[in-house]
Amino acid sequence: NAGVMQNPRHLVRRRGQEARLRCSPMKGHSHVYWYRQLPEEGLKFMVYLQKENIIDESGMPKERFSAEFPKEGPSILRIQQVVRGDSAAYFCASSPLPSAGGLDTQYFGPGTRLTVL
Amino acid sequence: DAKTTQPPSMDCAEGRAANLPCNHSTISGNEYVYWYRQIHSQGPQYIIHGLKNNETNEMASLIITEDRKSSTLILPHATLRDTAVYYCIVRVAGRLFGTGTSLTVIP
Numbered sequence: 260n261a262g263v264m265q266n267p268r269h270l271v272r273r274r275g276q277e278a279r280l281r282c283s284p285m286k287g288h289s290h291v292y293w294y295r296q297l298p299e300e301g302l303k304f305m306v307y308l309q310k311e312n313i314i315d316e317s318g319m320p321k322e323r324f325s326a327e328f329p330k331e332g333p334s335i336l337r338i339q340q341v342v343r344g345d346s347a348a349y350f351c352a353s354s355p356l357p358s359a360g361g362l363d364t365q366y367f368g369p370g371t372r373l374t375v376l
Numbered sequence: 377d378a379k380t381t382q383p384p385s386m387d388c389a390e391g392r393a394a395n396l397p398c399n400h401s402t403i404s405g406n407e408y409v410y411w412y413r414q415i416h417s418q419g420p421q422y423i424i425h426g427l428k429n430n431e432t433n434e435m436a437s438l439i440i441t442e443d444r445k446s447s448t449l450i451l452p453h454a455t456l457r458d459t460a461v462y463y464c465i466v467r468v469a470g471r472l473f474g475t476g477t478s479l480t481v482i483p
Contacts (some may be wrong), residue, residue: 263419293475299400301463350419364410367419376404 260287263353263368264333275370278338278345280371284353290314291334292352293326301351309332328337348372355376380464385478388458394451395419396477401445409440409448412473413460420463420473425451454481 262281272278284291293305307315308328319326323341330332338345352365380406381399388394411423424431424438426447431438437450451458463476 296417301461301475304473348417351418356429364422364425366422369419370417 265368282351288353415460
């Protein structure tokens with residue numbers, strides 16, 4: 260059973276370009292989470308999605324960032340008009356349907372390192 | 377969501393037990409305690425979770441106090457590969473991980 264897959268592993272963009280980060284959850288997992296980790300800092304939650312639904316986007320910047328998890332295909336985190344401050348590691352995690360009590364162990368992918376020049 | 381407090385860093389001698397504390401005094405009755413670790417900028421790795429009872433798996437043991445306001449992750453025989461940042465989290469569901477405890481296992 261393959262783990263969470265993310266691609267690309269490294270992405271370089273110039274200021275003003277668009278960045279698209281992809282995440283394929285583990286087989287059987289219907290929930291996807293995106294996190295950002297700035298250099299020398301901890302993980303910060305961005306968005307939580309189910310298939311075709313955004314459940315919680317409270318950690319997502321209001322502008323330039325969007326996320327989707329379509330019925331078919333991977334989840335996509337899209338950053339428009341990137342700036343240098345967007346340089347970070349972006350991690351995706353997936354989980355199966357949470358059970359009662361919030362038992363929702365997350366399994367993380369290897370991350371995408373975004374560098375904005 | 378309940379917040380957690382962890383020491384920023386700890387050292388442990390190789391082969392000895394590493395005991396990582398976590399305070400979660402505002403935890404709710406149905407919230408689980410989760411532990412993850414992140415080895416040198418890799419994706420975080422799930423270690424263990426618990427609600428009330430102590431738990432043990434092949435990686436670690438989790439001791440939760442009776443009042444559930446704190447817990448301790450125990451790595452029984454720390455190896456150099458256990459050097460990582462350890463995150464104690466209550467109610468994972470896409471929440472802030474915080475800065476965790478940076479554990480360094482010393483040869």
